[in-house]
Amino acid sequence: MNSGRSAESSVSASFRDPDGRVIVSGDRVFRFVYPRGQESLSRFLNSELFSALSDSGEVIGTRHADKDVGREIADRHSIKGFASVLEHDAVPFASFAYEWCPEMLASAARLTLKLAESAAESQWGLKDATPYNILFRGTRPVFIDLLSFEEREPLDPVWKPNAQFIRTFLLPLQLAKYIRLPFRPFFLLGRDGIEPETAYEVSGWFARWLTPLRTTATLPALLSKKSEDGSIYNPRTSKSPEQAAFVFARILRGLRKKLDSASPQAQRGSVWSGYMDQNLSVEPGYVDQKKDLVREFVASHSPRTVLDIGCNTGEFSKIAARSGSRTVSIDTDEVVIDELFRSADNESLDILPLVIDISRPSPAVGWMNSENPSFIARAAGRFEAVLMLAVVHHLLVTERIPLEEVVDLIASIDTRALLIEWVSPDDPMFRTIARGRDELHRDLTEDVFREAFEHRFRTRKRTPLVRETRVMYEFVKK
Incomplete structure (x- = not known):
């Protein structure tokens, strides 16, 4: 993980996370973890799941940082009250979703779903699903936000970042494929992708009703006013862990199916492609x-x-x-x-x-x-x-x-x-x-x-x- 800068600095969105903060110092990357995130993160780092994902390169390599180095950097950036300091492997060059081609966004989406599936098998989950959790080593995506992992409740059948995954991965890819609308400007204008209402407005009748946008944009946009009371966010539980796991797996399979259909076509043409x-x-x-x-x-x-x-x-x-x-x-x-x-x-x-x-x-x-x-x-x-x-x-x-x-x-x-x-x-x-x-x-x-x-x-x-x-x-x- 690297900001691409040689100077020491705070990096992409790290201050938004209440559980920690990231500082880049030269070619080294440090994460300061606050007490509220320390216990869960420690269990994750000691889990077989983290070892497997880190060894595969799908999750960024991480270790405990030298305490003296951590304290020195904390003093320079006035970071107070942290519980621990971690050091991440550096990614050679940082890039963001507003610089990615559709193949890259699809690759990052596939990794996100794969991690959600792997984590669920060990009773872990992802708090969020955003391209900003991922960097690329060459063409290989790597997940960098370890604080996104949290322990799942056995009776919870819901994938909390479902809607965010649709906004930041599925809808951008679907609009790029079905109406040839580039998604990069949307990520420059805001962090959270494309709302279903926006996707509905920019799509024509054919795309709205006769492509997969019907279920990710059209119906959610038309039904959005009926859920303004916030009741859809009330916690739900299943009768048994087996039932919860079945529903959860079905949600992820549905998202993967939509993602496969939204993946870019290999034979597209352009002014410069030939x-x-x-x-x-x-x-x-x-x-x-x-x-x-x-x-x-x-x-x-x-x-x-x-x-x-x-x-x-x-x-x-x-x-x-x-x-x-x-x-x-x-x-x-x-x-x-x-x-x-x-x-x-x-x-x-x-x-x-x-x-x-x-x-x-x-x-x-x-x-x-x-x-x-x-x-x-x-x-x-x-x-x-x-x-x-x-x-x-x-x-x-x-x-x-x-x-x-x-x-x-x-x-x-x-x-x-x-x-x-x-x-x-x-x-x-x-x-x-x-x-x-x-x-x-x-x-x-x-x-x-x-x-x-x-x-x-x-x-x-x-x-x-x-x-x-x-x-x-x-x-x-x-």
């Missing part, structure tokens, strides 16, 4: 040359971490990951990120694919803009190498971002090596996206491009590409 295949079919030598240059770049610098900006389906990210680099790959297109997530997961590559527009990266959000740090803040100092292949001209032309600002962005990440593709204004793709505004870019030459980067970097290598209007540059930090 980009790499098109290049391979039209100009295979161009793609092969770029792959060779990426291999040489990675072999030369041996970066432990790589950021691939504008990754598309991740062919170059995979080269870095296969060479042993932990890779974060970002693109604006959720369809290509979905495809990369599936292929990286199938190959067990250490790639974290995220839906991020580098021209509008994720901002700092939450209470006082301090709960979830911005993407740029998380990226600073985290990547030893950066790839920017066939992307800068989109920033210059489509987004109208000055070249000097692009250079400053890469410098702010504090990388030591950069592989970047220069695309001439005479390039067919450049002219296509310029849409007749060629005059705006008449002063953009290769010399101007190189000199702009040489203010912050040193040119190590220049390689003309098979496509004559393009050149690959390798820069290193001065």
Whole structure:
């Protein structure tokens, strides 16, 4: 678990939990546990359930922290009255649901249900079901909130986070699948997903009544006024533990069935989903040359971490990951990120694919803009190498971002090596996206491009590409 920042700080939503608080100090993560949560958490940490889930990597590895270190951090953050201090394993790069593709949200949902099922077998349960309880190591989700586990009453047939699971997992996935509505803006606007009433309002007649939204959005929205007295939240008990277990298991099976039907389709198309295949079919030598240059770049610098900006389906990210680099790959297109997530997961590559527009990266959000740090803040100092292949001209032309600002962005990440593709204004793709505004870019030459980067970097290598209007540059930090 890691905020992605090197400085010491309090992290995502930790202050919302009355049972504890999380502090990130450098690359170490500490959880301060208050007395009200101590007894239950101690029993969970000593249980066979925790051992099994921790060993499998599904729940974050945790141990008791050094007492002196804990007291020192507590003093710096004025944390009083804590009963114990735990240290969690670090997750290399934190990401949030507003940066995930549908495949990632579905993967996090499957883990949540699996943990609820496994916990129930040992008379444990989950207090809540939210994407904010989960981070990703590459394509593998890991549950990070140990204080979410609580002991279940044997006669309790209800899964308390049922409605929250629907709001934060099912409805976002269903809207993405059935009406092609991206869910990420909803998570930027609020923590708790999508209300059934909202899902009902944004759906058309067909989606409301002839898809699974009928039971998760339409009927709950139409019946919501009949339950305004709060009676639906009154505790309920079964006649026997066996009956409670049967009802509970049936609830989870129903949610899993809905989740399976809401999982994204593998063959969706988008504007950029066929980009790499098109290049391979039209100009295979161009793609092969770029792959060779990426291999040489990675072999030369041996970066432990790589950021691939504008990754598309991740062919170059995979080269870095296969060479042993932990890779974060970002693109604006959720369809290509979905495809990369599936292929990286199938190959067990250490790639974290995220839906991020580098021209509008994720901002700092939450209470006082301090709960979830911005993407740029998380990226600073985290990547030893950066790839920017066939992307800068989109920033210059489509987004109208000055070249000097692009250079400053890469410098702010504090990388030591950069592989970047220069695309001439005479390039067919450049002219296509310029849409007749060629005059705006008449002063953009290769010399101007190189000199702009040489203010912050040193040119190590220049390689003309098979496509004559393009050149690959390798820069290193001065």
